[in-house]
Amino acid sequence: MRAAVYPLLAGCLCLLRTAAEESPLPRELLERLSRSDIRSISDLQRLLEIDSVENEVIQDDHKDVSHGNLKREHTPTHTRHRRSTVVDEATPAGCQVRTAIYEIPRRQVDPASANFLLWPPCVEVMRCTGCCNTGNVRCQAARQRQRTVKVAKVEYVRRRPKLREVQVTLEDHLECVCTNRHNNGIR
Incomplete structure (x- = not known):
């Protein structure tokens, strides 16, 4: 059965x-x-x-799951x-907060210059991911918070590296809900 x-x-x-x-x-x-x-x-x-x-x-044509x-x-x-x-038995990947990788955009650190490196280039953030029961709704953050982290900005001035610490604001999701795709109202 x-x-x-x-x-x-x-x-x-x-x-x-x-x-x-x-x-x-x-x-x-x-x-x-x-x-x-x-x-x-x-x-x-x-x-x-x-x-x-x-x-x-x-x-299933995708049989590379270990x-x-x-x-x-x-x-x-x-x-x-x-x-x-x-x-x-398939386990649903429900709508919830999970760890995700966020690549820090260079323009977020310095939109006027391109001659620098960032370290680390990506960080972990908490994001709402997963599925709702139908395609009419989507997983979305109900509450979020801002946090600030320090990253290293390495600029090359006269062929010599110059290191500065720069603050970057990240957004973490705290709570998730399934919302209607058409009117963005919380169900």
């Missing part, structure tokens, strides 16, 4: 993605999905009030298909 629900999620998510563009699904269904916290295929099945699920194997390097917070549920391949 559990093996039968894995492809349902892939199929529903594909339908939801196209639904935002073409809207072949009822608007009521899209709204219900966008407001729901779906954490598993069982949650999706209950929300859609589906009693059973057909098992369909979908071939299972050994994946970090999981829980033990994955998996099943074996033909050729004894282990198939894990």
Whole structure:
């Protein structure tokens, strides 16, 4: 039974993605999905009030995922298909604050000059990333804060390096929400 629900999620998510563009699904269904916290295929099945699920194997052309390097917070549920391949249940990458890499734009340090280097050229910031349940909504920051960091600006004056410390303001996201793409209102 559990093996039968894995492809349902892939199929529903594909339908939801196209639904935002073409809207072949009822608007009521899209709204219900966008407001729901779906954490598993069982949650999706209950929300859609589906009693059973057909098992369909979908071939994926992107098979370069290394299972050994994946970090999981829980033990994955998996099943074996033909050729004894282990198939894990997909875990949603929900809308939340995560560490991201931010490359400091040179124009943020000195918009009038190009003859310098920055160190470090990139830093870690906290940003809202992840998916909402439908394509009609997007993950966006609800609260953010500014912080200032020191970076080294290395200029070359008469072929000699000159080092200065420069302050750069960064924005960290503190809280995320799924918002409507069309009217930017918080749901």
